[in-house]
Amino acid sequence: MRSQTSLLLLVGCLALAPIGATLFSIPRAQDTKLINQFYAFNNSMRGEGPSDPAKKAALLAELGFDGFEGYDLHKLPELAGELHKRKLEVSTIYFKVDIDSETNPYDKRIAKYLETFLKDTGVILTVHLHSKKFSSSDAAGDEYAVPILVELSDLAHTNGAKVAVYNHVSFWAESIDDGIRLAKKVNRRNFGAAFNLCHWLSLEGDVNLTGRLDEIAPYLLSVTLCGAKGGADAKGAGWNELIQPLDKGSFDNLTFLREVIKRGYRGPIGLQCYNISLPAREHLTRSIGTWRAFEQNFLEKDQGDK
Helix, strand or coil, X not given: CHHHHHHHHHHHHHHHCCCCCCCCCCCCCCCCCCCCCXXXXXXXXXXXXXXXXXXXXXXXXXXXXXXXXXXXXXCHHHHHHHHHHCCCEEEXXXXXXXXXXXXXXXXXXXXXXXXXXXXXXXXXEEEEEECCCCCCCCHHHHHHHHHHHHHHHHHHHHCCCEEEECCCCCCCCCCHHHHHHHHHHHCCCCEEEEEEHHHHHHHHCCCCHHHHHHHHHHHEEEEEECECCCCHHHCCCCHHHHCECCCCCCCCHHHHHHHHHHCCCCCXXXXXXXXXXXXXXXXXXXXXXXXXXXXXXXXXXXXXXX
C-alpha cells in the first residue's frame, strides 16, 4: 500500500510540476526527422476561399495538411465534425482570455467541447490574453491572469488537452518572455508558451534566434511560421512583409525548423496566413509544397549523417 501511495503522489507531482522541472533525467529525442503535424490557420480561408466547413476541410485534405485551427466556438462543432470525417485534426483553438474579467474571463462553452468531441484529441488552446488595466507585458497583471490560466489548464488536462500562451504584438502577453513567465507561475505540465514567428519578428527582429529558442524550449507547446522578412530590420515591419506564403520572404524557415526540432519539439506547427490576399487554394498549395520540400531536406540530411 505504501509503494502504491508513493507512486500516486509521484504521478501527481509530475502532473503539477512546471514543464521545466527536472524530476527525472529524461533524454531529449535525437531524431532529426520533420515528423511534426502541419496545420493551417483559420485565417487561411478568410480571403478568396471556401466559407463552408465541409469545403474548408475538403480543401485541406486534398492538399495534404494534417489539421486546421479552430476559432469561432459557435461554428467549431460543425467544423470539427467535417475535419474528423477526413482524418484531420483540430490542431489548436485560438482562444481569448480577458484577465480583467472576474466573472467571465473566457467562453465557458470550451468545457463542454473538451468533454465531448475534443476529448483526448490533444488539442492545444492557444490563448491570446487581453487587458485594459495593464499594458503589454506588465507582470502586475499576473496575479489576475494566473488563477484563470490554472483553472483553464486543469480543465484541459482532465480532457487530454494543453494550453499555450500565444505571443501577440500589442496584446497583454505580447512577448515570448510573457509565455515563459506565466508557464513558470501556472506550474502545470500541460501549460506552456508559444513561439509565433511573425510576432517575434515584429517585436524583436531576427536577432539571437538560437538564444531565444534555448530560453523557451523547456516550455514550448506551440510553434507557428510563415514566409517572412528576415534580418534585424524585420522588427516593426508591416504584416505584408512578415506574413507571406511559405515559399516567399528572406527569413530562413528551414534553419528555424531545424533549430526547433533539435531542441526536442515534436508538437504541431501552424501556418500563419493573416492578411494574405491570394485565393486560399493558391497560397496553401504553395505553402504545402514548400513544407514537403522541408520534409525532404530533413530526410536527406538525416540519411547523409548516417
